[in-house]
Amino acid sequence: MKNLLDILSEKTGEAFVKAGYDAECGRVTVSNRPDLCEYQCSGALAGAKKYHKAPLQIAGDALENLDKDIFSKAEVCPPGFINLDLSPAFLASFINEMAESESYGYEKASSPKKVVVDYGGANVAKPLHVGHIRSAVIGEAVKRMLRFDGHDVVGDVHLGDWGLQMGLVIVGLKERKPDLPYFDPDFQGEYPEEAPFTISELEEIYPEASARSKEDEDFKKLALEATNELQSGRRGYRALWNHIMNVSVADLKKNYGSLNVDFDLWKGESDVNDIIPVMVEELKQGGYAHESDGALVVDVKEDTDTKEIPPCMILKSDGAALYDTTDLATIKDRMADIKPDSIIYVVDKRQGLHFEQVFRAARKAHMVEPETELTFLGFGTMNGKDGKPFKTRDGGVLRLETLIADTKEEMYKKIREGRPVSDEEARAISEVVAVAALKYGDLTNQASKDYIFDLDKFTSFEGNTGPYILYTIVRIKSIMARYENEGGKDISGVKIMPAANESEKALCMELARFAPSVKGACDELAPHRICGYIYDLANAFNSFYHETPILSEEEERKASLVRLLSLTKGVLETCIDILGFSAPDKM
Ligand code: ARG
Numbered sequence: 001m002k003n004l005l006d007i008l009s010e011k012t013g014e015a016f017v018k019a020g021y022d023a024e025c026g027r028v029t030v031s032n033r034p035d036l037c038e039y040q041c042s043g044a045l046a047g048a049k050k051y052h053k054a055p056l057q058i059a060g061d062a063l064e065n066l067d068k069d070i071f072s073k074a075e076v077c078p079p080g081f082i083n084l085d086l087s088p089a090f091l092a093s094f095i096n097e098m099a100e101s102e103s104y105g106y107e108k109a110s111s112p113k114k115v116v117v118d119y120g121g122a123n124v125a126k127p128l129h130v131g132h133i134r135s136a137v138i139g140e141a142v143k144r145m146l147r148f149d150g151h152d153v154v155g156d157v158h159l160g161d162w163g164l165q166m167g168l169v170i171v172g173l174k175e176r177k178p179d180l181p182y183f184d185p186d187f188q189g190e191y192p193e194e195a196p197f198t199i200s201e202l203e204e205i206y207p208e209a210s211a212r213s214k215e216d217e218d219f220k221k222l223a224l225e226a227t228n229e230l231q232s233g234r235r236g237y238r239a240l241w242n243h244i245m246n247v248s249v250a251d252l253k254k255n256y257g258s259l260n261v262d263f264d265l266w267k268g269e270s271d272v273n274d275i276i277p278v279m280v281e282e283l284k285q286g287g288y289a290h291e292s293d294g295a296l297v298v299d300v301k302e303d304t305d306t307k308e309i310p311p312c313m314i315l316k317s318d319g320a321a322l323y324d325t326t327d328l329a330t331i332k333d334r335m336a337d338i339k340p341d342s343i344i345y346v347v348d349k350r351q352g353l354h355f356e357q358v359f360r361a362a363r364k365a366h367m368v369e370p371e372t373e374l375t376f377l378g379f380g381t382m383n384g385k386d387g388k389p390f391k392t393r394d395g396g397v398l399r400l401e402t403l404i405a406d407t408k409e410e411m412y413k414k415i416r417e418g419r420p421v422s423d424e425e426a427r428a429i430s431e432v433v434a435v436a437a438l439k440y441g442d443l444t445n446q447a448s449k450d451y452i453f454d455l456d457k458f459t460s461f462e463g464n465t466g467p468y469i470l471y472t473i474v475r476i477k478s479i480m481a482r483y484e485n486e487g488g489k490d491i492s493g494v495k496i497m498p499a500a501n502e503s504e505k506a507l508c509m510e511l512a513r514f515a516p517s518v519k520g521a522c523d524e525l526a527p528h529r530i531c532g533y534i535y536d537l538a539n540a541f542n543s544f545y546h547e548t549p550i551l552s553e554e555e556e557r558k559a560s561l562v563r564l565l566s567l568t569k570g571v572l573e574t575c576i577d578i579l580g581f582s583a584p585d586k587m
Contacts, residue, residue, distance in 0.1 A: 001105030004094055004512040011067060012041050019061035021047055037083035038509065044080040055080025088498035091508050095496050099567045106515045108150030115153045116334055117143045119346035120263060123160035124248045125169045125206045128255050128400040130390045134379045137442045139346035140261045140580045141527035148578050149522040154338060159268030161245060162326065165206060167227030169244055170237055172209030182236035195243035199251045228320065231273060258404055260435055260580050272329035276321050279329050280314060288365040289314055300360035312361040327358045332367050342373035349378025349448060377525055380450035390453050408434040410459045429584045433467050436581040440466030443579055444531040464535050469576065472538040473583040476569040479550060483562050497560040503544040510540040514571050527579060534575045541568050
């Protein structure tokens with residue numbers, strides 16, 4: 001289905017052509033003076049130079065040739081604008097077509113791509129903390145957006161499951177339980193099936209070991225050794241690593257699940273361990289990598305660089321692989337296995353340099369096709385009200401679980417306040433609404449910017465918040481339910497009538513923005529644009545609702561309005577589903 005603005009631009013374009021000017025001059029935009037008109041065309045101003053004519057004259061010529069049947073107003077305004085208002089009948093026909101079209105008239109991408117979205121990035125054996133929320137929330141939205149746009153998208157959590165943190169857990173556990181068979185190098189038997197720790201224990205062991213390694217050089221050395229031994233295949237350590245993975249991944253799935261985030265692939269850094277030696281050999285053979293101070297590196301600087309881009313580190317002087325290495329090998333693995341046209345990394349923007357190095361090395365060594373897109377979608381920090389990275393009251397790192405629980409609790413309080421719902425019901429509703437509060441609070445900010453986490457604001461029913469959007473949907477649901485209870489007729493075949501007043505027309509105009517808004521968001525990988533759109537749509541709906549006694553209207557108009565409501569609900573629900581949350585039935 002064509003976009004409304006394109007239809008309008010075509011009409012005015014034809015008028016310009018008939019008057020002897022370029023069709024390009026007919027480009028129509030939403031008016032930036034809504035007090036004067038709904039849409040405007042400023043092509044005559046741009047054409048003045050080319051045609052050596054006054055803009056007012058050009059606009060006048062075009063207006064004379066304009067087919068005015070779809071406009072209720074079309075006039076020239078100095079110094080040369082054409083101001084336009086749509087005819088309510090035309091707008092209604094557009095809205096009806098939208099209501100009947102698949103995906104509300106959204107045109108999927110003409111050439112669908114195979115895309116990998118690398119997001120989540122949790123580190124095994126460490127609890128998820130607030131730093132991980134943005135990757136999970138933004139990545140999930142980006143994945144869903146691209147799917148909606150018709151692409152074949154694979155989401156991969158890319159676990160940090162292979163580095164020093166694993167060695168730290170191993171030596172930490174050895175301190176606590178030195179008699180376990182995993183630490184006995186001579187042990188030949190079968191290792192127990194049961195993990196020798198719980199998730200809570202695991203979450204104690206890591207921070208303890210990590211803190212100690214910062215003070216105790218010998219302890220750190222042991223952890224490095226254990227990491228090395230694990231990576232080169234020591235049997236007991238591999239068995240222990242499997243336990244750590246199982247316990248940790250089960251917990252991660254639970255936590256991501258509570259945020260409505262799920263991954264197609266649960267791969268990690270460890271999955272490329274076996275292809276690293278092959279890759280290293282290829283990098284050497286191809287002459288891409290060379291030795292530098294004992295380490296193996298790929299030079300990636302380019303003549304046009306304005307800042308220093310250090311080489312991509314492939315192997316440390318002790319032969320150990322690094323973060324650059326696993327990411328590069330993961331590209332190789334994905335190209336062989338998935339053959340993506342595009343890989344998008346949703347990672348903290350402070351890792352920008354790392355990805356620049358990795359992308360350059362991958363291109364230099366021809367590990368990707370020249371047309372493969374490698375995109376770093378870097379996000380800013382979630383800060384507390386003091387403007388510093390979000391911390392607990394005692395200055396510790398806040399666990400994601402705690403953050404979610406706190407948000408649910410706050411939501412529960414707000415839902416109980418003055419609402420006639422049972423305790424049980426309030427709990428169930430707050431589960432759903434809290435996820436929206438958290439996710440919308442994050443997604444509504446441009447990803448690359450830092451934002452302030454403000455629990456009170458995020459959970460408010462008013463303003464640009466998740467609960468406000470959900471409340472709007474719930475309001476529509478309840479009007480529709482009342483309509484049905486009062487014996488209203490089936491609206492499935494009902495046509496939406498031309499808008500009878502301004503707020504109704506404004507709502508229709510917002511609905512018409514659905515497809516271009518979502519398309520723009522997909523093209524720019526910018527979920528915040530969808531948030532911006534549904535906030536405008538929710539506002540337009542609520543103004544309309546306050547001015548219109550929907551259920552007291554006469555039968556035919558009432559059915560038409562309920563049809564308009566159901567379209568609004570459908571569009572809002574589609575958008576929040578793309579963003580990764582849902583609405584309850586009651587609130
Ligand atoms: N585990 C990493 C971290 O916590 C994030 C992983 C991001 N993805 C990647 N392909 N490197 O910093």
